[in-house]
Amino acid sequence: MSDQDRHAPAPLIVSDMDGTLLDHHSYDYTAALPALRRLRSAGIPLVLNTSKTVPETALWHARLELDAPYVVENGAALLGADGALLQAWGRPRAELLAVLRDLRGRMGWRFESFDDLGVAGVQQHTGLSAEAARQALARGWSEPLRWLDGDDAIHEFKALLERHDLQLLRGGRFFHVQGRHDKATPLPALRAMLDRPLLVALGDGQNDAAMLAAADVAVRVRSPVHPLPDIGAHARVIDTASMGPAGWAEAIQQLFAQGLLRGGVDDE
Ligand SMILES: [Mg+2]
Missing domain, CATH: 3.40.50.1000 (HAD superfamily/HAD-like)
Known part of the structure; x- marks a missing residue:
């Protein structure tokens, strides 16, 4: 050497x-x-x-x-x-879900997160096996969701998440809510x-x-x-x-x- x-x-x-x-x-x-x-x-x-x-x-x-x-x-x-x-x-998923519940309650927006979908719903939207869907659901610090409301509302949604020090990222099939990390x-x-x-x-x-x-x-x-x-x-x-x-x-x-x-x- x-x-x-x-x-x-x-x-x-x-x-x-x-x-x-x-x-x-x-x-x-x-x-x-x-x-x-x-x-x-x-x-x-x-x-x-x-x-x-x-x-x-x-x-x-x-x-x-x-x-x-x-x-x-x-x-x-x-x-x-x-x-x-x-x-x-990351921010613990329980905190993310609490923010999402609060925003849905106050704003009446329509979206389905992985927590809403459960194993069968995740399977339906991803084509994953039940076991793979369970692993995808075993999240610690982020929450994917399907946005079912309008394009204008999503900008407001993003802005309100940012006030909670969270970010909304656009993925292939889902949006992802997570803390400020990359x-x-x-x-x-x-x-x-x-x-x-x-x-x-x-x-x-x-x-x-x-x-x-x-x-x-x-x-x-x-x-x-x-x-x-x-x-x-x-x-x-x-x-x-x-x-x-x-x-x-x-x-x-x-x-x-x-x-x-x-x-x-x-x-x-
Ligand atoms: Mg890649």
Whole structure:
């Protein structure tokens, strides 16, 4: 090992899941496997940073055989590799539901949140199995909802949520009510905890933009359904040529080839 190698900052990988490490449509990740194995053999931690819930993410954490902490519900909380809650930045779901109940009562707006829908309703609107719907309902710090009222009312709804220090985000199928956190919120705690100064982040969507902007190396993974996220000016950006997990693997292998990531066995 050269002096330069010895003093190169130790890297940490933080990655979005849906559309990035997992295929947008099928959740397949076969194309990412060689790069995943290489990270593991190089001892480089891979931290999942997703909008998924704790049970949903824990399932993937086990399936991908990871041993790093992970971040759930858009930066709401950081969990250890063993699933223990380490730190939460999100507002507890019970508080969110109380605000929603109060607004519905006072304003008479029509909307259905996951709490209103229950397992059968979530299944009906997502196509998830009963077990997967239960995992999607096991939320700690955010509440998805279907807005059934007018476009004007939603602006007022958003403004009133902001008075409660909450934000309303537009997702694919649902709006999401949550506290003022995003996928970048847990990054300082992660850097300090793992003592890995070089942070490489990978993501495909606009909800990854803050995380990508805060990383030392930002990898924008191409998506079949939307443009690359806008992250503003950044010193070091990689835009993948391939989509989803193939793009994810392409970027990781490129970082090994450039010497930014080191070690491990390339079994591709
Ligand atoms: Mg994504």
